[in-house]
Amino acid sequence: MIVNVDRLRCDALLLTTGGLCVLPLPGLSKDAATRRARAFQRALAVAPQGRATSTAATQTVLATLE
Incomplete structure (x- = not known):
């Protein structure tokens, strides 16, 4: 999957x-896509750091993929 984001x-x-x-993703804006991508990247980076952090990271990853 690739997400194409444009102002239009x-x-x-x-x-x-x-x-x-x-x-089509009519409800997605460039700003929202950027926020979700950054949160997803942060979650992937911290996931191996511990159980509590990993749980929060997993929830962020799952929410991003919904």
Whole structure:
């Protein structure tokens, strides 16, 4: 999956066994995508640091992927 973010529109590009599928993301803004990507990267970086931190990081990763 690749998320295409532009000021005019946002779409997810999904590569499936049937080919390329474009999923419009009308509720996603560039700012929101940037915030989610940064939170996702931070969560991945801290996940191995301990159980409590890992739980919080896992919740962030899951929320980002929803």
